Amino acid sequence: MADPMRIRAQAAGDKVTVRVLMAHEMETGQRKDAAGKLIPAWYIQQVHAKLNGKDVLSAQWGPAVAKNPFLQFTVRGAKAGDKIAISWIDNHGDTRSDEVVVG
Amino acid sequence: MHTRRHALSASAKLALLLLGAGVLPAAAQAQAAGFNQAAFDAKSLADVMKALGASAPAASGDVTVSAPDIAENGAVVPVGASSLLPGVKRLLVLVEKNPSALSAIFEVSEMVDANFSTRVKMGQSSDVYAVAMMNDGRVLYAKKEVKVTLGGCGG
Numbered sequence: 001m002a003d004p005m006r007i008r009a010q011a012a013g014d015k016v017t018v019r020v021l022m023a024h025e026m027e028t029g030q031r032k033d034a035a036g037k038l039i040p041a042w043y044i045q046q047v048h049a050k051l052n053g054k055d056v057l058s059a060q061w062g063p064a065v066a067k068n069p070f071l072q073f074t075v076r077g078a079k080a081g082d083k084i085a086i087s088w089i090d091n092h093g094d095t096r097s098d099e100v101v102v103g
Numbered sequence: 104m105h106t107r108r109h110a111l112s113a114s115a116k117l118a119l120l121l122l123g124a125g126v127l128p129a130a131a132q133a134q135a136a137g138f139n140q141a142a143f144d145a146k147s148l149a150d151v152m153k154a155l156g157a158s159a160p161a162a163s164g165d166v167t168v169s170a171p172d173i174a175e176n177g178a179v180v181p182v183g184a185s186s187l188l189p190g191v192k193r194l195l196v197l198v199e200k201n202p203s204a205l206s207a208i209f210e211v212s213e214m215v216d217a218n219f220s221t222r223v224k225m226g227q228s229s230d231v232y233a234v235a236m237m238n239d240g241r242v243l244y245a246k247k248e249v250k251v252t253l254g255g256c257g258g
Binding site for chain 2 (some may be wrong): 054
């Protein structure tokens with residue numbers, strides 16, 4: 001299991017700004033190791049965000065997203081006390097889900 | 104004498120079996136469903152649009168791409184894509200000169216603003232595109248040149 005995500009969700013008016021920092025290598029499959037062999041690709045392919053259990057955002061990522069990916073987005077019609085859940089799945093099929101309460 | 108030869112050949116077979124078992128799981132790689140591999144393999148903006156079944160993109164002032172003028176480290180380049188237009192279906196982030204142009208696809212719903220920030224890798228100085236695919240089929244883009252001092256794709 002991968003390390004937990006760091007999620008911060010701040011309410012301003014009727015909008016909530018969510019910032020997520022995921023812990024992932026995001027290996028492109030183009031780099032070579034010291035022995036000159038290609039390091040196989042290993043990256044997050046899909047990210048999903050839910051507000052109180054309802055899907056609000058889905059994203060597809062390629063290997064060009066930076067290591068330990070950062071994502072910021074804004075949810076409409078959310079308020080303090082709501083629950084934001086983020087999950088990702090990588091090209092090995094590994095997943096990680098984390099949840100945070102809007103502050 | 105006969106038993107020793109038998110034992111040798113048996114252990115050789117066992118070693119082969121173990122080797123085979125160790126190699127196979129690495130070859131079988133799980134693919135997530137709903138991931139558009141063709142779009143992420145495409146090399147240019149036009150090819151990405153083709154893979155996504157979209158029309159040719161037009162430059163627009165209603166789409167914004169935010170990125171630094173000069174990125175000192177190509178491994179971590181902050182990029183934002185946004186649009187104030189109503190009816191945005193998808194926002195794409197592309198780096199023209201990366202080995203694969205497409206970096207990220209964001210599916211915009213009614214619950215989120217069409218405004219995303221993330222960080223991408225850039226192999227060399229290149230134009231960065233934000234592409235907005237609208238509900239009515241229009242495809243709009245904005246681009247910005249980012250100079251990279253140190254590439255993020257080398258070993």
